[in-house]
Amino acid sequence: MSMNWITLRVRDLEASLNFYHSILGLPIDRRFxxxxxQIVMLGTEGQPKIELIQGSDPALKPECGVSIGFEVASLDEAIESFKSQGIPVARGPITPNPRISFFYVLDPDGFEVQIAAHS
Incomplete structure (x- = not known):
């Protein structure tokens, strides 16, 4: 068994698409x-996708405890990139052990997105 996708029901598809595609850099796999x-699948070939579904009633509420994680080469560069695009760090940076550090930003619907760097 392998993971295929994570579904987020979003209020504003274009705002979420801007965040996940334009800011995070996930390629659009398909839109239908x-x-x-309206549904958009984002992600690279052979990797799990993020499925954005336009709708006013999210299946998951942002406070449900779910976060989506991405890995970057440099945490400092990622923080600066988000700040330069007007996206504040919601929590962190946190270093729970010497091998990993991470911080969180919020997507347009308030879901936590974890940005992590391994050392």
């Missing part, structure tokens, strides 16, 4: 409509 809802 199903049952009257």
């Amino acid at each position: 409509e199903s049952r009257g809802r």
Whole structure:
């Protein structure tokens, strides 16, 4: 068994698409409509995808404890990149052990996105 995708029901598809595609750099795998809802699959070939579904009633609320994690080469560069785009660090940086540090930002719907760097 392997993970295929994570679904986020979002209020504003274009704002979420801007965050995950333009800011985080996830490529758009495909975009389509199903049952009257716009859906965008993001991610690289052979990797799990993020599925964004336009809708006003999120299946998960931001306070549910779910976060999505991404790895970067430099935490400092990532922090500066987010700040330069007007996205504040919500929590962190945190270094729970000498091999990893991370911080969190919030996506347009308030879901936590963890940005981590391994050393």
